[in-house]
Amino acid sequence: MHPLRWGDPAAASPLPEGARALVEAVFGPAEPHAERPSALAAPSVPDEFVQAAHAAVGHDHVLLDDDTRRLRTRGKSTPDLLRARAGDLADAPDAVVRPGTHDEVVAVLEAAVEHHVAVVPFGGGTCVTGGLAARRDGYSGLVSLDLARLDRLVEVDPVSMTATLEPGLRAPEAEELLAGHGLTIGHFPQSFEYASIGGFAATRSSGQASAGYGRFDAMVVAVTVATPTGTLQLGTSPANAAGPDLRQLVLGSEGAFGVITSVTVRVRKVPEVKVYEGWRWPSFAEGTAAVRAVAQSGLQTTVLRLSDETESAVNLADPDAINGSGGSSTDGCLMVVGFEGDSDLVAERRAAVTRLLTDLGGEAVGEDPGRAWEHGRFRAPYLRDSLLDLGVLVETLETATFWSGVENLYAAVKGALETHLDQPALVLCHVSHVYETGCSLYFTVAAKQSADPVEQWWRAKRAAMDAIAAQGATISHHHAVGTDHRPWLEAEIGTVGVRILRAVKAELDPAGVLNPGVLVP
Amino acid sequence: MHPLRWGDPAAASPLPEGARALVEAVFGPAEPHAERPSALAAPSVPDEFVQAAHAAVGHDHVLLDDDTRRLRTRGKSTPDLLRARAGDLADAPDAVVRPGTHDEVVAVLEAAVEHHVAVVPFGGGTCVTGGLAARRDGYSGLVSLDLARLDRLVEVDPVSMTATLEPGLRAPEAEELLAGHGLTIGHFPQSFEYASIGGFAATRSSGQASAGYGRFDAMVVAVTVATPTGTLQLGTSPANAAGPDLRQLVLGSEGAFGVITSVTVRVRKVPEVKVYEGWRWPSFAEGTAAVRAVAQSGLQTTVLRLSDETESAVNLADPDAINGSGGSSTDGCLMVVGFEGDSDLVAERRAAVTRLLTDLGGEAVGEDPGRAWEHGRFRAPYLRDSLLDLGVLVETLETATFWSGVENLYAAVKGALETHLDQPALVLCHVSHVYETGCSLYFTVAAKQSADPVEQWWRAKRAAMDAIAAQGATISHHHAVGTDHRPWLEAEIGTVGVRILRAVKAELDPAGVLNPGVLVP
Known part of the structure; x- marks a missing residue:
């Protein structure tokens, strides 16, 4: 995807005139923000790593050109887009490496450890929590590990109703391949058009049909993960009591523990x-x-x-x-x-x-x-682009809690956003994921952009995150932690929880090359 | 419970005459095995620990008498019963310590670390995988941490349909307390009459109504764990994407990472x-x-x-x-x-x-x-006692896999058991836990006892476990790992999985006092 916008340019469309008039009535006259040209810094990655990567994945799949690097820069949060529109692509990777097999992933990780290169696993690039903006200081370079070539439907088991998929497979292609067998995963998040199977697993994604099909983490029955210190294969049965369920440690690990190279999910018949x-x-x-x-x-x-x-x-x-x-x-x-x-x-x-x-x-x-x-x-991400074009800040934020806390959580987050956007603003909310014991709340804001819209949003988001933590709700129901939510992770899982994540990270990735600065505080 | 038998002696009953005749027809004349008196070794635990435990929980709740220690010896597997019947109670704890609050658990763990005493968390004592038979060599003593006094229904949230329970609460009492609110957990494993809430969580228990109510690990929405290095509190929401789901690392941790001191579960209305x-x-x-x-x-x-x-x-x-x-x-x-x-x-x-x-x-x-x-x-555990009385070896073993593997798994395990019991034997099996993608298989064997029935069973069980591992099925669907299944855990989760468990254990329990030799290879 284009670093400045969501999705297929052909699918974008300016706002209808009536909508534009309404937007201007609410937020004031449109103030189109010019997009500034962005120049990338020259790639800074050791030649020895590039040679090792060539050996691992072949010359054609180690790319250092600006266009390729630009397309792997950050994700698709509004701050990501605003910074790209302002010409800031400072988080661009030095190189993009595209392994085609599990073994090639392992080989790239070996090279990364040897040359102390930071590695950012890349699926669909739809992250909205800064999960693709790993820390680069202290590393000899930063590489985007693009999983797009790991795009096979490996196996369908029509008796067990499972399918094994590679992580780079995009959701629409996965659904198309499965439709050939009369099957569906049933996972349709808003990012569906671009998101990847590996990303769904790495972020504990939840789709719009979660009431019926369940969250993605509830669908996964087996997983293979390449870590810098060995390969982890889990999933002998739908459920078991053979110790802690380590699958649930991989799901949500956001590329910080390893690279997911295969996911087996429960599938269903395409609905009649x-x-x-x-x-x-x-x-x-x-x-x-x-x-x-x-x-x-x-x-x-x-x-x-x-x-x-x-x-x-x-x-x-x-x-x-x-x-x-x-x-x-x-x-x-x-x-x-x-x-x-x-x-x-x-x-x-x-x-x-x-x-x-x-x-x-x-x-x-x-x-x-x-x-x-x-x-x-x-369609919402396309609409966001159209509104950003008019100088309207649009962004979303979500949380979840137990039913008895929903009313207070709603009021607290809505209040925090309204108070801290500092401009005429609309704060919308919906419940879109429900459980017997609670639900998610998904907020969308639209506000007139101030002079520094990134900071404008962050001021409001910090207040909302503090409110969420104070309410004892989750800092993310389905957008994950990334770099953006990391400051609040300790409020969610405590110091002991943070120590567990650090211990697992240190065990699997002792050199710390995997997504540094993402997830683990 | 009595160390030699299951449950309430009043609920036990000898076999009806017809049944006894059938048993003799199948297995030969009854050979009642005399029960040998068992003498316990004198408790060997440092005085300093006993004093610290007194300070932590009060004099009345640190017990060193033989009767109390005998009742906390091992669990309720057939080898456990056979060894107790043969007078072998070598795994008896040196002392039984009964904390009444989370803080008292923390204080006991501090004392255990200071004096290098091994601690075995004890709930209902119904374990059938050797989870109560921790290693004692290398420790200055071994203490049973009996959680029976942590037996409160802490809170009911009728809006969220959750209940917070303490770990020592037995299942029947939990159901009775909840019935007062018109609610039920819906968790009815065969051990229901004696098993505890903490045990259900620590072992990823699964009940006979799991098709409708789900496994216990699927019911838990929040958990508090006292570890030797701090308290872990998890559960902000029914589900979330705030990194890996660490609740699923606690569930199934079998007392090796910490002591569960509170569990919040989803509840339902008592069915009409x-x-x-x-x-x-x-x-x-x-x-x-x-x-x-x-x-x-x-x-x-x-x-x-x-x-x-x-x-x-x-x-x-x-x-x-x-x-x-x-x-x-x-x-x-x-x-x-x-x-x-x-x-x-x-x-x-x-x-x-x-x-x-x-x-x-x-x-x-x-x-x-x-x-x-x-x-x-x-009733099955009572029946087992009656058959053991007649010299018939009765034991169970369970596993699970995906549907496409069920037929081969069934044949492999049944074959292994039949081949290795070395006596006239019946091998029964049922499917009792079903999922969209697979199911459990639960085997019961009845065989004429040989001269060394413990080794007779273990020979058959080892063959069955090897067959399970070879089939790629789980080593336990709902009985957990304990000490008995530990040799096969690496077959289930691989060397990387074992390293993760060790890393978490080392982080939370660096002195290694919690259930040494249980779960973590």
Whole structure:
């Protein structure tokens, strides 16, 4: 992807005139920010490492040109984009190395240790928490380990309903390959179009259909990891009691312990039917109670999400809806409930959930809002680019907690963001991942950009993260830790938890070449 | 519990005459093994430690008498019982220390480190893998840390549907306390009557209703662990992406990393209705295919289990059935399917599962076999005592794998056991824990005892464990590692996995006082 924007330029589109007028009414006249040309520093990596990398992966797969390096610079958070737009690509890797096999990954790691080169595993490049901006000081160079060539569907086991995939496989290609077997992973995060299987595993990703398919970490049954001190292979069975579940130590390790070279996931049949429908609730509190009731009822939905009043009114996922003409704008709060599967099962589940939601006082508003959500589900990052073009700061932040803490967490984070954005701002929120015991809260902000929008966002984000930590909620439900959330990790897992991560890191990567500065405080 | 037998003597009963006659027909004349008196060695623990323990927990809770020590000796595997029956209580702790709070646990661990005393956390004492038989050589003494006084239901959160429990709380008392709130954990392993909450967490326990309620490790949302180097508190949210899920490193840590002092679990409403019913399948292969179909259908059952041909014929869970008069004996293979929940939901789920099983060629055999299973579900350990009394060796062993490996795993383990028991033997098997991608296999053996029944069993078990490892299956689905399975742990998690466990152990317990020789190779 382009370092300044999300995704395929052909899929981008300027805001409709009506939406633009509304944006200007809220945030003031558009102030297009010029993009400054970015020059990369010359690559600084020892020749001996480059030669070792040549030996490991072949000449064609060790790239030092500016274009290749530019495309592997940082991820896709708004600060990442703003800094790139301002001409700052200081985190560009010195080289991009593209192994094609597990053994080639091992060989590159050996060379990195020998020459003390920092290694940043790279999948889809969609990280929004600074996980691709490893520390380079103290290292002789910094290399992006691009896993794009590890892109095979290795095996399908239709009896066990599992598939073994390589980490560089992008989600759409993975789904396409599996569709050939009538199967699906069912993992559809907003980053779906570009994100990779390895990234899903390394960050404990959670998709929009998590209510039905589960989080990615719940789907993984086996994993292979190349570490600088040996290969780790885990996964003898769906679940076991053979000591701690070390798979769950690999999932979420963000390239700091090793490079995931193979992932075996549970797959399902491609659903016969998909239905997404809308429900309206008088308030976010009542909607949240309804979402909780569904989650705790034992009834099964595939998608379950609820927007707060502001997000329901200003549906940023759907540019057509911003000017009020879209079908998904609504008074009160919009809930989307989705069902996927065999038609009989979907009909039964839908009927049961409809009974429950009706009993709770919800108003069914038909399938249009569901379709609008489905249509726009991967569009938000493109819209962000359009709004950044107009001088509007747009960014997201998410957390999760137990149900009894949701109301306070919502108020605390929303308050922190509103107070610290220092400009006219909208703060939107939705619940998009639900569990029997709690849920996530996903906040989107839109504010007029100040003179230093990166610092403007960071001031607000720091306040929000402090509020999250004070509430005892998680610092990330599904965006991971990266470099951005690392200062708050100790609040989440304590000093003993941090010491565990450091001990595992020291054992597997004693030279500290893997993603230095990412995840482990 | 008595070191020589399972459970409450009042609940024990000799075999009915018919059953005894059948046992003698199969295994030959009963050869009652006399129980030899066991004398304990005098406790060998430094006075300074005893004084420190007094200061930590009070005089009344540091016990050095033989009776108390005898009751904390080893667990409840058949070798444990056989050795105790033979007068061998060599693994008896030197002292039993009973802390009443988290801080008292911390203080005892400090004293243990200072005086280099090995500490064995003790919950219900139901371990069947040697997890209570820590190594004592190299230590100045060995102490059983009995958690029975940490027995509070700390908090119920009816909104989040969670409950916080102390580790020494026994499962029946936990269920009773929660029933006062209309709630249940839903965790019913065969050891239910004596097992403790801390033990469930420390061993990744799995209950007989795991299909509906999940494994214990899937229920835990938060945990507090006292380690010799600090307290670990985890659990901000149902799930998150704040790095690896360290809860899953604590679950299954078997007291080797720290002492679990609090567990927060997801709870559910006490079910309105419970229905368990039987289905008959022509063969274990066809029954297994049916179990898999249910597990992969998206239909929900609470209990799902299937006995192989031999186990269906000889239902050891129900002494009345051994002589053929019981309702649960059957040609072919018996499946028990259970549903719990609100009556509407149970009726719907039962109807859907009935349709599926009928389509697959199953024969519904009514609720009698379900009731018989429910009646006998915690009886097997009592029956084992009765058979040991007659000179019959009875023991169990379990594993799990992915569905495509089940047939080979079954044949390999059954073959290994039959070949190496060296006496007339029955090998029974059932599937009792199912997942979309695989299931567990639980074997029960009954054989005429040879002159050295402990070694007789171990010869067979070693062969079975080797077969499990060769099949790439797990060395334990729900009995944990302990000391008994430790030689095979490297086959499960590799040398890198073992190094991770050692690194975490060294970080949290650098003096190595916690359960030495258990879990970590």
